[in-house]
Amino acid sequence: MEAESAKLIGAGLAAIGAGMAAIGVGNVFGSFLEGALRNPGAADGQQGRLFIGFAAAELLGLLSFVVAMILIFVA
Secondary structure, eight states: OOHHHHHHHHHHHHHHHHHHHHHHHHHHHHHHHHHHHHOGGGHHHHHHHHHHHHHHHHHHHHHHHHHHHHHHHTO
């Protein structure tokens, strides 16, 4: 296997994480809405955790995108 093809395969595998981040964000918001509909009084107290979960999922997606770009253009 040539080095260029190995780079592109690695970048493609790293880019899968960006798609998984979308699934993670959907799970975070879906779980929040499920809990908020069951107990509307506690929804305000859980909103901070909602944004932390959203930020963590997006951070991992952006990190996987950066790794893929580094593999394509730098390595």
